[in-house]
Amino acid sequence: MNDPELELLVHRLTWEAEGVLSVELVHPEGKPLPAWQPGAHLDLHLGGHLRQYSLCSDAQDASHYRVGVLNEASSRGGSRYVHTRLRPGDTVRTAGPRNNFALEEAGEYRFVAGGIGVTPLVAMVREAVRTGRRWSLVHGGRTRTSMAFGAELQALAGQSGSGRVTFTPQDELGHIDLDAALADLPADALVYCCGPEPLLSAIREKCAARGCEDKLRIERFAAPEPQPAEAGSAFEVECGRSGLTVAVDEGTSILQAVEQAGVDVPSSCRDGICGTCETRVLEGAPEHRDWLLSDAEHAESRTMMICVSRCVSQRLVLDL
Template sequence: MDVLVKQATWEAEGVLSLVLVDPDGAELPTWTPGAHLDLHLGDRLRQYSLCGDPADRGRYRVAVLHAKESRGGSAYVHERLRPGQTVRIDGPRNHFTLEPSPRYLFVAGGIGITPILPMVRQVAAEGRDWRLVYGGRGRRSMAFHEELAGYGDRVEIVPQDERGLLDLDALLGTPGPDTLVYCCGPEPLLAAVEARCAAWPPGSLRLERFAAKPQDFGPDAPFEVVCQRSDVTVRVDPGVSIVDALEETDIWLSSACREGICGTCETRVIDGTPDHRDSLLSEEERAAGKVMLPCVSRALTKRLVLDL
């Protein structure tokens, strides 16, 4: 659908938020904390977390960091999108859902605060036990820290230029009873949090990545994909993704990021064993082998049967 850019606001140094509304004033589709939108930015498709209020059906809010190593998406938002213009969106979609828990620990780094913000709003409104630790280079670059100040000492702001890096050993060194940890931010933070949560009970950690996780895979082997509903079998050669191989036979599978981070192409596995190479599915989902992200993942068996 097309939405109107109603408002653009500087939330921090290099961080611009956009308020998006229906051009005719209609209500927008519902969403839950952790959801993101796909924005069509010229010939690019980029994912941005919703950071507004899910109860407000009249508007969406996203916040975009003008990344120095931008692949074009953030530059487009900062340099070309202005109030009064329209932009096409897909979604909302949510692969970072807020699960019920007696208590929560939120860890955010930089622009990673965006999906965490509506989570904090919800658990605070529900009277849950929670804490947020939010790190960034400096206060001037940390979006929404003034908005978060209203939660008092449940929120700890840690600007690196004032206090150094987050003390993850103190924060995560001892597993918290009945606690879910939600973390979003740059890859070094996510990797450090993952390492420290390895001693926590399985399923305690939820991560949201803005870029694919660095991973080292062995050489690719060819395999076959059987599309059960289409009654088509496709050979997937080394160096070719399942999505690309399917497109060669006119089977089109929606895939927004092609990096294994957005979940748009998630597909049910009927038979065979996936070689999971995404940065989205949980360890439990990978072990179950019932779904996969064919934009990056491959097969450990010679044949995969997919619900396509």
Template sequence: MSTAPESQFDLLVHRMTWEAEDVLSVELVHPEGKPLAAWEAGAHIDVHAGDHIRQYSLCGDPGDVGRYRIGVLNEPSSRGGSRHLHTQVRPGDTLTVKGPRNHFALVEAESYLFIAGGIGITPILAQAKEAGAHGRPWQLWHGGRTRASMAFGDELLELVAEERAVTFHPFDEHGHLDLGHILAQAGPTTHVYCCGPEPLLVAVEEKCAELGLRDRLHVERFAAAEVAAPQGGELGFEVECRRSGRTLQVGPEESIVEALEDAGIPIETSCREGVCGTCETAVLDGTPDHRDMVLTADEQDAGDVMMLCVSRCSSGRLVLDV
């Protein structure tokens, strides 16, 4: 059983701990005690939860190769993944896992400003630990519905030291985060990292654009943001699969992944929402219409890779390395 990055393997549920109201941490270990694949702060793993595959950020210690830890919110609007982990999984059970994969890694910076909303604290927790381990100053603002719903509070406070600060901001006590005040504290070389619900991410993106911080903002989304169809509706396009020697038509109402699967061309996928990066594919020619939440603006502008589950084509024809 390999534990190399991007491999799929079975891990043992070693421990489950209540971290806050409706938030469980799940600790996973190799059933034979072998080391797991190394990871860096911001990474996530794909977890088979019942009939679903869901992405969960790793929130343990990147230096500990003996275990993975994830935080799982029992979300009422869940499509079944988190509910399955909360109600059906117990210590001693086995979960199929894939990864780790990282599209939210810390870039080298002189300082960091972290903003977390709710369960979005999971990747931010690991990032704050990593920044501190490298001697970098940071500030963290943690928002949530109530103080009782905000996970890993004691663990966050243990990280506080000179030039490192955590501010808890429960909505029922203080209202919404004052993003203008928070982001005004970013220095000229500070990078901003944000993870949380979509309204928070949109608000942070808008405020960073106003303050000239957009190129130093890094966000991770729980799900893909809605992208409006182009004027006149979606259009079909042609895809040449260079390695497979096939050329396909992708209809207005189907994804590239669906067209490939219908043609018997295998493509690895997980979320199918443009947030996990599993289906990232090299573009050899043509102009992608990027609709994912993984690639940065610069990476999208480069146009040399794309996520086939949600992105489309704005040039009429794509040549892909599949």
């Protein structure tokens, strides 16, 4: 999908925890930035890489964006660039914000974070405080020193008469007690969880066992498992805007095929989890293989993630 792009100025880098920096971005002319809602993320072009980072600033404050970046040991270049090369005064090309993890209306929120997964939940907690909703947040991490935004979250809990924060450093207390986090879940509550796949799998199992899986909203860092080995049959893709027709062979993704034909499509994860390559479907029946769109969105097939999804018909017409 086409998102507005801006060249933003790096105003401040702040140490938030062991291995975690926050990056504050402003408009170089001091103009207000595009509006966003909690759960949104921003695309950043960093040293030749396109990466997505959740916004964790105040959604009511249009003067700046803030993202949190973990220095990943397995970094493919994005986080390492932020931690070793990016400096105040640099400019960064951005796109968005986009929101695939929106905060829905609820009477109470149960937030569960694993590691840097706390980032989008900071903005959600701030919104819950602003609107006077009941909320709780459980934040798990390897150690206390690795858990970002702790003081900020405690301050938000102090402002709220109906919110609390619980920290669970694994080296001291083990894993998050999900039974406690989900205990006495009201009928009007929603559960938001962001973190590594083992945490997401565990909370899905807990919610399924309790019959409240419909209340769970999750956001992933990575695809939960490698894509299926079957390559899928060959088919054709017509690019509606560029007028090209491209053959997509077995073992080749739509994204790879259109790139080879000279069609420029923004992309990042290539695992079907980030949404950067989301493309509008004009005709045809996609075979959805992403981990981002809901079952209802899969059924509607208005868009698809062309990095992993394929086609159950012989031909697709895409808005490319």
